[in-house]
Amino acid sequence: MKIAVAGTGYVGLVTGVCLASKGHQVTCVDVDEKKVEIMRQGISPIYEPGLDELMQQNMLRLTFTVDYESAYKDAQVIFIGVGTPEKKDGSANLSYVYKVVEQIAESVERECVVVVKSTVPIGTNDKIETYMIEHLKNNVRVHIASNPEFLAQGTAVHDTLHASRIVIGAESDYAKTVLEKVYENFEAPKVITNRRSAEMIKYASNDFLALKISYVNEIANLCEIVGADIEDVTRGMGFDARIGDKFLNSGIGYGGSCFPKDTKALSWLASFNDNEIKTIKAAIEVNENQKFKLIKKARKYYEDFSGLTVAVLGLTFKPGTDDLREAPSLVNIPIMLEDGARVKAWDPVGVQNYKKIYPEEIEYCDSIQETLENADICFIFTEWPEVKQLDVMVYKALMRHPIILDGRNCYKLDAFANSGIIYDSIGRETIGW
Numbered sequence: 001m002k003i004a005v006a007g008t009g010y011v012g013l014v015t016g017v018c019l020a021s022k023g024h025q026v027t028c029v030d031v032d033e034k035k036v037e038i039m040r041q042g043i044s045p046i047y048e049p050g051l052d053e054l055m056q057q058n059m060l061r062l063t064f065t066v067d068y069e070s071a072y073k074d075a076q077v078i079f080i081g082v083g084t085p086e087k088k089d090g091s092a093n094l095s096y097v098y099k100v101v102e103q104i105a106e107s108v109e110r111e112c113v114v115v116v117k118s119t120v121p122i123g124t125n126d127k128i129e130t131y132m133i134e135h136l137k138n139n140v141r142v143h144i145a146s147n148p149e150f151l152a153q154g155t156a157v158h159d160t161l162h163a164s165r166i167v168i169g170a171e172s173d174y175a176k177t178v179l180e181k182v183y184e185n186f187e188a189p190k191v192i193t194n195r196r197s198a199e200m201i202k203y204a205s206n207d208f209l210a211l212k213i214s215y216v217n218e219i220a221n222l223c224e225i226v227g228a229d230i231e232d233v234t235r236g237m238g239f240d241a242r243i244g245d246k247f248l249n250s251g252i253g254y255g256g257s258c259f260p261k262d263t264k265a266l267s268w269l270a271s272f273n274d275n276e277i278k279t280i281k282a283a284i285e286v287n288e289n290q291k292f293k294l295i296k297k298a299r300k301y302y303e304d305f306s307g308l309t310v311a312v313l314g315l316t317f318k319p320g321t322d323d324l325r326e327a328p329s330l331v332n333i334p335i336m337l338e339d340g341a342r343v344k345a346w347d348p349v350g351v352q353n354y355k356k357i358y359p360e361e362i363e364y365c366d367s368i369q370e371t372l373e374n375a376d377i378c379f380i381f382t383e384w385p386e387v388k389q390l391d392v393m394v395y396k397a398l399m400r401h402p403i404i405l406d407g408r409n410c411y412k413l414d415a416f417a418n419s420g421i422i423y424d425s426i427g428r429e430t431i432g433w
């Protein structure tokens, strides 16, 4: 089919490339000319494992452009995958989505389906339909459908090609039939429903996962107080199929481009409708506090960070991505810098983006070893495999004071027995103190 995709971020580009790999002819549209230029060379502007390779294999079916008019005018299907960031009041900013809708309304010349893949508040698809009817330049039928995306960064290509489910929210048979055709070569359970339910499935799923993490983090905090071990506790919980063994990792809270904003957006939507979604409000509050958990712990060892050399391992919000959105490092490093610490940091892919925020203030290191050298304390913010695989005696050998504050529980406690290292993690006994 002839498909256009608006937005070439994590969702848009991965969707476009995966659809091309299934035989569709795809035109990816972005407003960022530099990005478009890079993509035309078969290079992904974002770090996402496997994406470059899949792009290169399918370049004959992929076009990249800033010329939205030519991309939308005769497309059978137009996916909208632009950002819906958080506004100051917590609600979703739909201005990027509406800009695309406006561009589609002035461009389309044939009957087509406009598919909203961006995460949008319940009722948005209906509003887009009304806007479309009022603003279409040409006398053609445009169907609006919701098709929320569930990929996670770092595994986006795999999650798209092997989706847990494909949710299609549509009111017209035409839209349903076209979307079923788009996804006919994807093996995944299909949930066909109305648009409002599809929009809600996305928020309800993300917010449930955020709630699960905040719940585990609260249990972890209590484990520390009462002498239980969160790793054993979650292992014991996970055998119950009703609970499941995934998403039970305690840490310094969830970050990323989705959970923080999608919890706030649903909470905002509830209160806008004179309703209160108490569980999600609690998840948000717990997460806000959890982000500062390690910094608070550090005060046990040092009154403040002035004059100290602080080693930071991991800058991104999770491993497998160079994305910094809502990364815990972003709220913790400023505190260290304000105190007057010398901050040395390592991250395998996040440094380039970090330099845009802190070009001078941080010493970026090429290796974990270089980062740890002469450090007085080490913070682990991201569980990169390189960190998890490290022999813990390297901390002892290189640091001036081997104190590790691990926000992602990267190591087993046994590894620190009689090591002379202070190891303070989340929801577990502190070793060496």
Ligand SMILES: NC(=O)c1ccc[n+]([C@@H]2O[C@H](COP(=O)([O-])OP(=O)(O)OC[C@H]3O[C@@H](n4cnc5c(N)ncnc54)[C@H](O)[C@@H]3O)[C@@H](O)[C@H]2O)c1
Residues within 6 Å of the ligand: 006, 007, 008, 009, 010, 011, 012, 029, 030, 031, 032, 035, 081, 082, 083, 084, 096, 099, 100, 117, 118, 119, 120, 149, 150, 151, 152, 153, 257, 258
């Ligand atoms: N990132 C994820 O893991 C993920 C997963 C599922 C759903 N989502 C949702 O998908 C949406 C997109 O998220 P993202 O992380 O891919 O965003 P992103 O910020 O990575 O990318 C958005 C892209 O849209 C482009 N853009 C802006 N206006 C445009 C226009 N008028 N025409 C064409 N392109 C335009 C931007 O230049 C940018 O390249 C959001 O609603 C998000 O909540 C994201």
Ligand SMILES: O=c1ccn([C@@H]2O[C@H](COP(=O)(O)OP(=O)(O)O[C@H]3O[C@H](CO)[C@@H](O)[C@H](O)[C@H]3O)[C@@H](O)[C@H]2O)c(=O)[nH]1
Residues within 6 Å of the ligand: 119, 149, 150, 151, 152, 153, 154, 206, 209, 213, 246, 247, 248, 249, 250, 251, 252, 253, 254, 255, 256, 257, 258, 259, 317, 318
């Ligand atoms: O047990 C866990 C699992 C995750 N996290 C944290 O939660 C955040 C988000 O992680 P993850 O869900 O793996 O990454 P995202 O790429 O943000 O993906 C989420 O957000 C996307 C955007 O909506 C959805 O499509 C995905 O299904 C959903 O997993 C990260 O900070 C993780 O460190 C934990 O603290 N404990």
